[in-house]
Amino acid sequence: MDDIKALARRAAFARRKEAFSRGQGQAAEILADVLAGYAQLALSGYMPMRTEIDPLPAMARHIGPVGVPVITAPATPLRFRQWTPEAPMMTGDFGALIPSEGAWIEPQVMIAPLLAFDARGFRLGYGGGFYDRTVQALRARHKVTVIGFAFAAQEVDEVPIDEHDQRLDAIVTEEGVRWFV
Numbered sequence: 341m342d343d344i345k346a347l348a349r350r351a352a353f354a355r356r357k358e359a360f361s362r363g364q365g366q367a368a369e370i371l372a373d374v375l376a377g378y379a380q381l382a383l384s385g386y387m388p389m390r391t392e393i394d395p396l397p398a399m400a401r402h403i404g405p406v407g408v409p410v411i412t413a414p415a416t417p418l419r420f421r422q423w424t425p426e427a428p429m430m431t432g433d434f435g436a437l438i439p440s441e442g443a444w445i446e447p448q449v450m451i452a453p454l455l456a457f458d459a460r461g462f463r464l465g466y467g468g469g470f471y472d473r474t475v476q477a478l479r480a481r482h483k484v485t486v487i488g489f490a491f492a493a494q495e496v497d498e499v500p501i502d503e504h505d506q507r508l509d510a511i512v513t514e515e516g517v518r519w520f521v
């Protein structure tokens with residue numbers, strides 16, 4: 341399965357890079373509209389890297405607390421440090437920016453970055469398993485809504501999955517929203 345996922349990741353990086361070069365369209369506005377239905381809930385987003393679609397405009401409009409992922413150790417669930425557009429940032433693991441200070445929050449709604457997604461609601465991530473571990477742990481404690489955020493061009497026929505992969509509740513692209521539940 342690791343080899344299959346590695347090949348899928350290479351192809352997905354290329355598709356995402358091509359989509360990124362065409363621009364983000366109305367994706368952040370659509371995401372903000374979806375998140376408005378969860379206005380007071382704790383939200384986790386992410387700081388976009390390389391060719392990831394940018395959720396920051398939607399995160400900045402969220403009324404409730406917003407956190408971004410922090411890797412605290414290999415092969416463990418993520419933690420989320422509170423973020424605002426004015427938060428002092430530093431470079432974390434894998435080069436992602438993280439708040440240098442602030443409260444830890446536990447999200448009830450998550451925006452998940454990805455390389456690819458399919459019509460079943462599965463996502464292909466970067467291979468560290470951080471999001472799958474995190475979603476599994478959160479779902480064991482309370483309801484959490486996981487929203488993938490991607491370019492429409494990142495959809496594939498079928499994401500290779502194993503027993504650890506967690507399904508998204510929805511996907512938001514520049515073309516609209518698709519719910520999987």
